[in-house]
Amino acid sequence: MEFRKTLLGLAVCAAVVGLAGCSDDDDDNDNNENSEATGDYSLQLLHFADVDGAPGAIEEVDRFSALIEAFRAEQENTLLVSSGDNVIPGPRYFAAADKALVEALGVPGNGRADIAFMNAMGVDVSAIGNHDLDGGPAEFRSMLTPQTDDEDASLVYEGAAFPFVSANLDVTTESALADLATGGGQQASSIAGKIAPSTVVSVNGEQIGVVGATTPSLASITSTGNITIAPDVVADEAQFYDDLAAEIQPAVDALVDSGINKIVLVAHMQQIAIEKALATRLNGVDVIVAGGSNTLLADADDSLRDGDVAADTYPLAFESPEGEPVLVVNVDGDYKYLGRLVLNFDENGVIKTGELDPAVNGAWASTDAIVDQVMGEPVERVTVVSAEIREVLAARDGNILGQTSVYLDGRRGEVRTEETNLGNLTAEANLWYAKQFDPSVVVSLKNGGGIRSAIGQIVQPAGSNDPADAEFEPPVANEAVGKEAGDVSQFDIEGSLRFNNSVALLTVTGAELHDLLEHAVAATEVGATPGQFPQVAGMRFSFDPAETARTEGDTNTSNATSGQRIQSLVVETPGGDVTVVENGMLVSGQESADYRLATLGFLAACVPTNAGNDASASCGDGYPFKSLTSNLRTELEETDGADDPGATDFAAYGTEQDALAEYLQAEYPPEGAVFFDQAETDAANDERIQNLSVRSDTVITLTAP
Numbered sequence: 001m002e003f004r005k006t007l008l009g010l011a012v013c014a015a016v017v018g019l020a021g022c023s024d025d026d027d028d029n030d031n032n033e034n035s036e037a038t039g040d041y042s043l044q045l046l047h048f049a050d051v052d053g054a055p056g057a058i059e060e061v062d063r064f065s066a067l068i069e070a071f072r073a074e075q076e077n078t079l080l081v082s083s084g085d086n087v088i089p090g091p092r093y094f095a096a097a098d099k100a101l102v103e104a105l106g107v108p109g110n111g112r113a114d115i116a117f118m119n120a121m122g123v124d125v126s127a128i129g130n131h132d133l134d135g136g137p138a139e140f141r142s143m144l145t146p147q148t149d150d151e152d153a154s155l156v157y158e159g160a161a162f163p164f165v166s167a168n169l170d171v172t173t174e175s176a177l178a179d180l181a182t183g184g185g186q187q188a189s190s191i192a193g194k195i196a197p198s199t200v201v202s203v204n205g206e207q208i209g210v211v212g213a214t215t216p217s218l219a220s221i222t223s224t225g226n227i228t229i230a231p232d233v234v235a236d237e238a239q240f241y242d243d244l245a246a247e248i249q250p251a252v253d254a255l256v257d258s259g260i261n262k263i264v265l266v267a268h269m270q271q272i273a274i275e276k277a278l279a280t281r282l283n284g285v286d287v288i289v290a291g292g293s294n295t296l297l298a299d300a301d302d303s304l305r306d307g308d309v310a311a312d313t314y315p316l317a318f319e320s321p322e323g324e325p326v327l328v329v330n331v332d333g334d335y336k337y338l339g340r341l342v343l344n345f346d347e348n349g350v351i352k353t354g355e356l357d358p359a360v361n362g363a364w365a366s367t368d369a370i371v372d373q374v375m376g377e378p379v380e381r382v383t384v385v386s387a388e389i390r391e392v393l394a395a396r397d398g399n400i401l402g403q404t405s406v407y408l409d410g411r412r413g414e415v416r417t418e419e420t421n422l423g424n425l426t427a428e429a430n431l432w433y434a435k436q437f438d439p440s441v442v443v444s445l446k447n448g449g450g451i452r453s454a455i456g457q458i459v460q461p462a463g464s465n466d467p468a469d470a471e472f473e474p475p476v477a478n479e480a481v482g483k484e485a486g487d488v489s490q491f492d493i494e495g496s497l498r499f500n501n502s503v504a505l506l507t508v509t510g511a512e513l514h515d516l517l518e519h520a521v522a523a524t525e526v527g528a529t530p531g532q533f534p535q536v537a538g539m540r541f542s543f544d545p546a547e548t549a550r551t552e553g554d555t556n557t558s559n560a561t562s563g564q565r566i567q568s569l570v571v572e573t574p575g576g577d578v579t580v581v582e583n584g585m586l587v588s589g590q591e592s593a594d595y596r597l598a599t600l601g602f603l604a605a606c607v608p609t610n611a612g613n614d615a616s617a618s619c620g621d622g623y624p625f626k627s628l629t630s631n632l633r634t635e636l637e638e639t640d641g642a643d644d645p646g647a648t649d650f651a652a653y654g655t656e657q658d659a660l661a662e663y664l665q666a667e668y669p670p671e672g673a674v675f676f677d678q679a680e681t682d683a684a685n686d687e688r689i690q691n692l693s694v695r696s697d698t699v700i701t702l703t704a705p
Helices: 008-016 023-038 055-059 061-074 091-095 099-105 112-121 137-144 237-257 272-279 368-374 380-397 421-437 490-496 510-520 656-667
Strands: 041-048 078-082 125-127 198-203 206-214 263-268 287-289 316-319 325-329 337-345 362-365 400-403 441-447 457-459 471-473 487-489 503-509 534-537 539-543 566-573 576-582 594-600 630-635 689-691
Touching: 041 061, 041 206, 041 287, 055 061, 055 380, 061 078, 061 112, 061 337, 061 368, 061 380, 078 198, 078 206, 078 263, 091 112, 091 380, 091 490, 099 112, 099 380, 112 137, 112 380, 125 206, 125 263, 198 237, 206 237, 237 263, 237 272, 263 272, 272 287, 272 316, 272 325, 287 337, 325 337, 362 368, 380 490, 400 656, 421 441, 421 503, 421 534, 421 594, 421 656, 441 510, 441 566, 487 490, 490 656, 503 510, 510 539, 510 566, 510 576, 510 594, 534 539, 534 689
Parallel strands: 041 078, 078 125, 206 263, 263 287, 287 325, 441 594, 539 689
Antiparallel strands: 041 337, 198 206, 316 325, 337 362, 400 487, 441 534, 457 471, 503 594, 503 630, 539 566, 566 576
């Protein structure tokens, strides 16, 4: 039976079943026979990406697997792919290492539950996403490769039952991954757990080529070790797109030369504009499955979740340089949607775009209603593993650390574009925490991209699909574990600050701080959500996104910065406000004035530590921490911990999760009457980070809180 986005077909079928059966099934049989006779071929492409760990995602995975099972049962010629970001450090990721998961996983380990989900659902191939590497190359390897328990040989972790692909990454230069590297064009079934530029999936005898590609910005946004990444990121967009296509095209050509004429590119580019650009630059690719941007593409007749709005249509249609159709698809992540694209190819492997059926293709929400409609049943192993994970997570949701009366905004579109109340809270927590170790610290700077989820819930009123009607509420109660409405738990903190970066201290001059902030807002533009956008404490600043953006790399240029966006900058010291930048110019004397800064170890990884550790080649998110006047950083987690408040210990001291937990315990304890109550404001009313495209500048005249 063909599952369509209406129950009408099912109703009609039921009405006439006693007469002649369902005409849809008869048509399908005729089409299959015609395809065999003419050499045409039909393929059902199921796809997803970015299922990497929002706190509520674990509640969706069972229904998500049911959609896959229902669609696969309907159409035998099915290819299931992921375009990356299958895991991310956070509650679910770390819960997979809990001893309670022995029975479910064999050998528990970080991130392994999500690989088990993918194996159980029958994923054929995945791209490498940036978050897949957040634990570092060695941890990525541990998720891909089987492992037998040292003490009990009957306990075995299965490893990945599918390959990862990326044509522009060379993992042979990274010792933890070198022996997993293998050549392109091999059957996926023969290279499970390996890393290749491309692979071939045999779908009922038809050979489907799958090529992978990963964002060239990888080194600045995750832990890549010594992986070689191509091409270099250049400022000229057209040149960058051309260079990237040139890296991918040889892998496509190799498949074409071997006789394969149906090729899918799984691309994890973070911004769907890049996948769109590749569609017009690559020959031989039929479909590009995008990833990393969480862009929801959908048909007009797709049943979306309450409050969701499609960013564009499904699929997006382009033309290759050779004039053949290329389709780009993507759906939102966290197991909320399964993308479905049923393609008919002619005898030359060219998509028959006139036969695309919007009633079948599009974004299928993993809701109870949709699962019931398609009569799907969850994959048993998925339900077993997810149940075990939920039990571990439930215990963590019962560890209450603070309380809030407002929604704490950590949404991607907000923390990467403007000041948010959660950004303020965690930046303040880092500043407060750092002062326990070093009272001279006065400012705090972190990247918005390090905040991965909001803490709270969004309620869509019944009968409304308009996002403007959404109600933003504090965290919901969980009576089963004693959590009351407004309580902030270990689970909430682990979900929001999933990377749990270390807190690091450095000394910067006023000029160096100015340059850091120029970088922080350099990628800000309409429609962009750059992870480098800052969240701060102990200072306030204004910026004009219409002015010249900083273009230098991760070496600090001090007062020689090319950026002209920062218009005002004030540091709030114990002795009063100090103006560092006024009217876009560094104030005299600030080129040598020193400020003690709390930041994240990830951002300042290019600066040597007190312990004498070697610095990495790149600063996190490209932040210009290289060549500071005082070129040394103190990692709080490398201290003896004597200055840690010690009120909570679920996270290691010196980390940002511990900083937030300790701060909440001190300022907004769950047993007290004081709630965090700084409601979120829109950009026009933000005071700590003032965007001059939407408001006037009051940074210097504002009275510090």
